[in-house]
Amino acid sequence: MSDWSQGYPTDSAYIDAIQVEINPWRWQQSMLFSGRACPSPRAPFRFLELGCGSAMTLIALACSYPQAKFTGYDFMPEHIVTANRLIREIGLTNIEVREGAFAEMIAEGPGEKYDFAAAHGVWSWVPPEVRSDIVTVLNGWLGTGAVTYFGYNAAAGWAAAGPIRQIFRRVPRGRGERPFAAARAAVDLWLEQMGDMAPQAAVLWQKLKDAPDHFLAHEIGSEFGTGIWMEDLAEPLGEAKMTYAGPAVLAEHMDALFLEDEGVEMLRRAVDEGWGETARDLLHRRTFRNDLYHRGAPTVSGTTMLEKMRALRLIAWDEALNIGTHPSVFDQLKRGVDERVLLGFQELCAGDGAPFGACMEAVDAPPMAAFQAVMTALVSGGLMDLRPKADVEAAQETCDRFNAAMMARLRRGGHVPGFAAPGYGGCVQFSRPEQRAVLLGETEDEIFHARLEKLGVRVR
Template structure:
């Protein structure tokens, strides 16, 4: 392995995922839930940095959806950066820069701005103490006062049973061949786990949750398994220790970067909530909570000098915030399950709220103007919206001004993504100019969108031709379809797209791209 890797896996590419929690509008929503001021997303001078960006897909998508923000991202694997730059060029993005610097090299650059947002997804658990100190120093120097940090990481106590087994499995995998392909390494790792599970090991008996955890790993991409388990460093943190490290960068914990984690009523018992309320120390309270739910992965928001907003300021910010659905009302679950309890969505609240949002993005001010919804009360509506966000079917949005210009950028990005789908399933998300984030987009749906963008009314014929040119067929029950069965399946998928997806995509700014000239003219007139 190369010396510059510092024990980090570099011979296997990371996956091309999009991580919703990195989205500025979502981070602003979650901070507002805690009554904390965050960078103004309507500002035209915002800056954003992702440390350890992997393939850079998240950064590129966010840059397309937020052209008013300048993005910078680094990953010391040059193969990742080449791919990220290639996608940025294909999408004609001018507000993103990628670097193949180590964290130490990135710290000493003199051409970086100070940042409003600094984000790290997962990376903090996989690097050496020296690199963690470098990151903390980078945040201390480069994060603006009032700036926000998103950090996700493996944590204790949820990892306590996996750590010793991880070491054993990695050593056995290495003993079977250091030059194994990623697929073979991941397969050997899982095969050895199965064998150990059948050897009546007391370790497995003493940790009964391991079997289901290892079983879930079988559904992950081999490259994910390699990056999650084969790095030299594996450091799950107690929250208290992580908060202490980040305090050196003048950071204060604000809250979870996950709407579900903010709903303690369904994650904890009444007795647990009462016990936690009696703990004055934020760090000790969070560490205790992690033991209550056996937390193994945390997503957290920290702010450098958080400003607590007055009640009237919080109310005005809520009223101005826009929300949009990413699913048809009939497809939205009417129950949200937490760690301990499930909450059923009351039809008297959610039916009119979902109906109001079903016609397009709405501010909370517009929602409460409806007499039926206004009678529910702003606090209960905020709770309902939070639950819909936790379900993943509702998203906080960017301000409406500038949406036409943002669409010019997301159209180009989505076209670059969809063009890749002509040949393979590589990217699974489109960018939305409305939410400023990503929207899950299956390969077939990307190709149907591509058909619309090319003004081809025969979506089934277009997709069939693309698949044929790539030497591919649709599968059903694991078998390739032929002849009329293939055509019928294509028509069925097109019908589902038109009925259940296209309308939602259009409301989120993913309708067929408009001619650039007419969009620009409308923008100038506005």
């Protein structure tokens, strides 16, 4: 392993990936539910990504917010070369990606402070001294009121991975495209010997075993890779004057939709006793957390939150599309809104949509119950909120160029992690073979194309 790696696997580039949870427009809503203000995603802002990889997400965001400035750092040269190639192809001028370790960022300084920052996966994979560097960078590079996203492997869902990690770290690696062939065989053999004695490890391995080796090198083969409890991240971030705000995904603010009654009661007790986040991870069996932290963000009242939510433009939606617009929700709901009420919302929001407030007024219920009904329909995928039309129009051209580049890759048979959706304010994904067949014109699905048009994804 090279000396500069600091325990991180540098013998292969990380997968080209798009993270739908990194989305300032969505973060603003989550911050409101946490009772905090957020830098406006409609105004000019500065956005920093730490460990940006090939910067797919960051580039899509730069297309979606042409009024903002984006900077990405990654210490692997291969990632920066790939990112700059796509930036030149699209012709973006509001983004810069740089090669550099976090320690180099500390020495360099930020110039201007940043309003938003993101670090996806990084904290889970790096040694303590690099985590300390991340805290120092954020302390020096973020402005007052800034919001930072951390996506990381959650300890609750990765507890069973310890033996698998140990095998991947200790079984000698081979050469060629399958360096972990022996490690894979060793995990299979161990689980066979265990029988029913390691059920959680067996379930986890079923999810991981078909992933390519270069993905597993980062997820379970890295020297310092581990699952993280929320408190183990919150404590060091306090040194950068950062405070936990809440989940980055709006649906994760509504635990009762995803838990049985007994789980809701246990969580209520845990919150009262001061260990609510641990209970949430355990009850939801989380393998990944998408969290927001703020640096002195002003508080907002419930009245202000309600006022801003009422103004959202909603359209009818169908989460069965499963393209990443409603992360963490698909096929996990325990409760939902009454089907007749949902159909009423969808009829009201047909065409160009209707305000959230108009949906509330269509419900024959007290205001709080009406609000909860619309929220349930929104976070569970029956409705979708779109950015203001002026914002969509401003981002349309650059998003079209990004998506044209992705379509060119798709036609060549290349890997396409996702597309830029100006209406959504970030990225969407197309992982199903039938979706890709429609995109390539091999099959027809006018409803699918109509939904993409609603998001501003123009690929025909």
